[in-house]
Amino acid sequence: MAVAKQETLKALSMMGLPVHCADSYIGWLNHRLAQHKGTHVVTLNAEMCMQAQANAQLRGFINQADLVTPDGSGIELYFRFFGGRFFGGQAVQRYPGIELAADLLASLGPDTKVAFYGGKPEVVRAAADYWQRRSPHLNLAIVQHGYAAGVALDDFINQLEQVQPDLIFVGLGVPRQEFWIAEHRHLCPNAVWIGVGGSYDIWSGHKTRAPQWMQNVHLEWLYRLYQEPWRWRRMLALPHFVWASFWYRLRRG
Numbered sequence: 001m002a003v004a005k006q007e008t009l010k011a012l013s014m015m016g017l018p019v020h021c022a023d024s025y026i027g028w029l030n031h032r033l034a035q036h037k038g039t040h041v042v043t044l045n046a047e048m049c050m051q052a053q054a055n056a057q058l059r060g061f062i063n064q065a066d067l068v069t070p071d072g073s074g075i076e077l078y079f080r081f082f083g084g085r086f087f088g089g090q091a092v093q094r095y096p097g098i099e100l101a102a103d104l105l106a107s108l109g110p111d112t113k114v115a116f117y118g119g120k121p122e123v124v125r126a127a128a129d130y131w132q133r134r135s136p137h138l139n140l141a142i143v144q145h146g147y148a149a150g151v152a153l154d155d156f157i158n159q160l161e162q163v164q165p166d167l168i169f170v171g172l173g174v175p176r177q178e179f180w181i182a183e184h185r186h187l188c189p190n191a192v193w194i195g196v197g198g199s200y201d202i203w204s205g206h207k208t209r210a211p212q213w214m215q216n217v218h219l220e221w222l223y224r225l226y227q228e229p230w231r232w233r234r235m236l237a238l239p240h241f242v243w244a245s246f247w248y249r250l251r252r253g
Contacts, residue, residue: 009021009022009028009067010022010090011068012079012084012092014044014049014075014078014079014084014245015049015053015244015245016059016063017044017049017052017059017062017063017068018062018063018065018068019044019068019069019070019075019079019092020067020068020069021090021092022067025067025069025095025100025103026100026103026104026107028067029041029067029104029192030104030107032066032192033108033112033166033167033192036166036190037190038066038185038188038189038190038191038192038193039066039067039191039192039193040061040064040065040066040067040181040182040185040193041065041066041067041068041069041100041192041193041194041195042061042062042065042067042068042069042178042195043068043069043071043095043096043097043100043194043195043196043197044062044068044069044070044071044072044075045071045072045074045075046072046073046074046075046238046241047072047174047238047241048062048071048174048175049074049075049241050240050241050244051174051175053244055175057179058175058178058179061178061179061181061182062178069095069097069100070092070093070094070095071094071095071096071097071100072094072096072221073094073218073220073221074238074241074242075092075094076092076093076094076218077218078245079091079092080092082245094218096215096220097194097195097196097197097199098196098197098198098199098202098209100194101169101194101196101199102199102203104167104194105131105135105138106134106135108135108138108139108167109137110137110138110139111139112139112166112167113139113141113163113164113165113166113167114138114139114140114141114142114165114166114167114168114169115140115141115142115143115144115160115163115165115167115168115169116128116140116142116143116144116169116171116200117142117144117146117156117168117169117170117171117172118144118145118146118169118170118171118172118177118196118200119145119146119171119200119201119204120145120146120147121145121147122204123145123200123201123204123206124143124144124145124146124171124200124204125143125145125204126203126204126205126206127199127200127203127204128140128143130203130204130205131203141163141165142156142159142160142163142165144156144159146171146172157184157187160184160187160188161187161188164188164190164191165188165191166190166191166192167191167192167194168188168191168192168193168194169194169195169196169199170193170194170195170196171195171196171197171198171199171200172195173197173198174195174197177195177196177197178195181193181195207227208227209223210222210223210224211223221238
């Protein structure tokens with residue numbers, strides 16, 4: 001059976017980083033999975049953007065990624081404020097990484113082998129149980145927490161090589177997960193690799209997302225700060241992002 005031609009991604013530039021647009025990110029990724037095309041997906045938010053300005057290696061990983069999606073509100077608001085639109089007049093709209101990951105998992109059939117890596121042992125196991133209940137047909141071939149070391153880590157690496165999952169979620173936080181993916185992609189060169197940050201915490205029930213109304217008005221970061229007040233230093237990246245993006249655009253005219 002002939003496979004439809006995959007649509008070409010459209011991209012805008014945000015502070016020197018790409019942001020891609022597709023009519024359907026899930027359709028684009030399913031096409032990559034069907035064709036066994038190795039893919040690195042980055043879900044970009046303001047905090048990662050600021051880290052990339054200071055870290056050339058992370059910036060290189062983002063620029064080389066096959067798909068960069070607008071994860072955070074800061075990305076959407078940046079393009080809304082500065083008038084950036086994709087070809088055809090399509091506005092940039094936020095697509096949280098956890099929703100991208102969930103939509104992709106929900107679209108899969110039993111032939112697609114999935115791996116979960118990262119998080120605490122009880123968290124990633126509970127996240128896996130959640131998805132097995134939600135999608136009983138999901139082929140969750142590997143579930144590995146992010147605290148493996150020594151022989152346990154070697155065993156996991158060997159398992160990746162032997163099983164060759166089609167889709168690999170890495171939840172180690174930013175930027176560690178991006179560095180880990182870049183270092184280990186050669187193990188499963190035909191897989192789709194996605195950094196999923198704290199998604200396992202939400203799926204496991206250990207944490208909750210902000211109410212929908214807070215998401216709608218771009219205040220999900222405030223709810224996260226309420227849940228994790230120790231993150232206040234990291235949240236300083238948000239005002240820094242606003243200031244840095246203003247000066248970036250000013251310098252570029």
